[in-house]
Amino acid sequence: MSTTTRRTRSLGLLTAATLVLAAAAPAAAGEHGVGWGGGDRSYELTVMGTTDLHGNAVNWDYFKNAEFDDSAHDDVGLAKISTLVNQVRADKGRANTLLIDAGDTIQGTPLDYYYAKVDPITNGTTHPMAAAMNAIGYDAAALGNHEFNYGLDVLQAFKSQLDFPLLGANAIDDRTGRPAFQPYVIKMVRAGPGVPIKVGILGLTNPGIAIWDKANVEGRLNFSGLVEEAKVWVPKLRKAGADVVIVAAHSGADTSSSYGDALPFPENAATLVAEQVPGIDAILVGHAHKEIAERVVVNQQTGKDVVLSEPLKWGERLSVFDIDLTLHHGHWTVDDVSSQVLNANTVPEDPAIVSLLADDQQTVVDYVNSVIGTSTEELSAATARYEDAAALDFINYVQASSVKANLTGADAELPVLSIAAPFNRAASIPAGDVSLRDIAGLYIYDNTLLGIRLTGAEVKAYLEKSAQYFQAVPGPGTYPADQVTNAVTPTAPSGTPDYNYDVMFGLDAPLTYDIDLSQPVGSRIVDLAYGGVPVADDAEFVVAINNYRQSGGGGFPGVTTAPVVDNRLVEIRQLLIDWVTAQGTIDPALFSSTNPDWRLTYMGDPLTITP
Structure with missing residues (x-):
């Protein structure tokens, strides 16, 4: 050509x-001067x-x-x-x-x-x-x-x-x-x-x-x-x-x-x-x-x-x-x-x-190492796939805040939730100066942000799908992370990747739930509540979600047909960078509570997971 x-x-x-x-x-032989003869x-x-x-x-x-x-x-x-x-x-x-x-x-x-x-x-x-x-x-x-x-x-x-x-x-x-x-x-x-x-x-x-x-x-x-x-x-x-x-x-x-x-x-x-x-x-x-x-x-x-x-x-x-x-x-x-x-x-x-x-x-290299703010403490993603972590709370807080700021009409009155996945186990926002590369390491994909409307029943179904990421355990106790995470499923024969496990977060009130690994897939989400009140099937929420997930990536239920209430095609990583640049300081007290919003359990007993 x-x-x-x-x-x-x-x-x-x-x-x-x-x-x-x-x-x-x-x-064409004439173009290259190649003959067409020759023996074996x-x-x-x-x-x-x-x-x-x-x-x-x-x-x-x-x-x-x-x-x-x-x-x-x-x-x-x-x-x-x-x-x-x-x-x-x-x-x-x-x-x-x-x-x-x-x-x-x-x-x-x-x-x-x-x-x-x-x-x-x-x-x-x-x-x-x-x-x-x-x-x-x-x-x-x-x-x-x-x-x-x-x-x-x-x-x-x-x-x-x-x-x-x-x-x-x-x-x-x-x-x-x-x-x-x-x-x-x-x-x-x-x-x-x-x-x-x-x-x-x-x-x-x-x-x-x-x-x-x-x-x-x-x-x-x-x-x-x-x-x-x-x-x-x-x-x-x-x-x-x-x-x-x-x-x-x-x-x-x-x-x-x-x-x-x-x-x-x-x-x-x-x-x-x-x-x-x-x-x-x-x-x-x-x-x-x-x-x-x-x-x-x-x-x-x-x-x-x-x-x-x-x-x-x-x-x-x-x-x-x-x-x-x-x-x-x-x-x-x-x-x-x-x-x-x-x-x-x-x-x-x-x-x-x-x-x-x-x-x-x-x-x-110069671009990614430029300092854009500070953090009052370290936010590590190392354990985010099996315990509530401030690093994912930060992503969810910025996503949910961005979506809420753009809601209008009746949607503006709905509680806002957000989902985020532990994309990079090695990611960590350090205490002190925070560079652009620190934020980029926390969110390594070029996803854009949307807001969709889900019912309480759909929120629970979404979390049940996410909970497929975990392997069943035989009883309460302490387990290494590799024996609990990355479960093999029919659609993930080599193990569910970290990016197909989502944590869900409440913006103005905590969304709390247990993931009971004594239960079969599809029945693991226990005590789902928003602001301490059990989530009713007919409750309505706006959920901040990335374009990969909303368009069907990972096969999560309900999201591809859910009404879209915000879609400005803004990249989530850039939102995080812009937030730090504008606020100057990352303080986990703003978005992460001392009590975990979600936890892994076995018939009500919390599990201890080691790296």
Whole structure:
């Protein structure tokens, strides 16, 4: 595809036929001087892949203001990935390799926020992630769901800055019913003299975008299922002459959906694509933030193996697919595919990438370390997932106060509640000076705030859903947190993530409740009261809630159909920053009581939870 086409800022669409021709254009022998003869021979192609980079350009933790490190001593960032890529290219020969990505690139760190909101790329600034990926030499990337967080204008600006195509076969333009982004690309690999290898790369993104970023895409884009679109486009790739078909899928391998049945297409469907769509050789998996070195899935129709690999997240790993081919009678066939992951903590950062991004990095570090207020005491989120914590009370207080200030009419007379999740166990607002990065660490997502109206019965149902996060316990006593939290459920086979557990808070009077772990899921909320009065089923409340949750993320009941009474599309993290900047001091006495508003119990006896 031409640079002019690739850099367009509009959401205008190419027809399917035009896309096929544009993608396949490099195959013309006259363009490359490649002959079409040649006898039988073998060849090994290597395809490298990243995913879920989430704004990690260099190995840096903006929230700790230090080089990134975790309990596994992983490293992050494109500068590390660049070194691994260079090593593979040196070993295999650059001409024998391709490099692709499976999405979620421009949201996740303060670097992403800065270049979307503070110095936005829509004003002409080049996104550091685009600059780094161009310098490393990516061949294609799929859209992730978080690409849509900052709106279509930012996404289109990012797309225009890339030297490679941004693929999304199942991101469909509402106006035309056709893909709004290039569905695929065919890359030509010259395997010596004679017939080149045509490598088709299909990009698929997550249907959940329609829910999670409804405000940004409603009426403009819709998102069909990965299996459904792969069944359309893989045959097109093969018809266009692709000898090898690789799918970059921003969708997890283990079939599940955080949004339940709110959409007819599963959130995590990579394995289903491998099983149900013939003609695929390998899938680079994304979205789930898991490490899969190699998973072999048998296609149900052909009986052939499809190899899946997922390189964890944030640039911590690089997936490497080795694809063995044989040329026979002028046609290349795939004989075998294997994969592995390389660990970024085994190599130094590429100094060329570090140097390229030095000015951008320093700008963002200065930004996040600016002092915006003080706190009378430390507010830690370390225990917020299993006990009432002032850190979440602070988030809920600011959210509820913001919604209440904008209510009118009869809604202004209703009590206001708020929900917040323990997004970041490592977050802590220190006593004394508070920097912007301290607040950003407490609320790490770019969610916006809404106010919705719920009944007392709906509030209780919401809390029952939240209480699924906890595992059952055999009796009263003391338990380690890991034996109580992150319960496995049918929709969370690897354990309910912290971000799908919500604490509910009352603004002008406490909302109090026990979570009785002696009871089955659905019957755990006990003694639910507002201001000491039991909550009646027909009572009415306004609830401050984030857009991810209100639009169906996590599958919480009642919220997607609840009346919306406030929606100004303001980011919650920015509300917290603005509140601290305006008030100057964070004092927990303003929003957090000495007695817990909620607690874990066993038949009325409080449980003791240890870290």
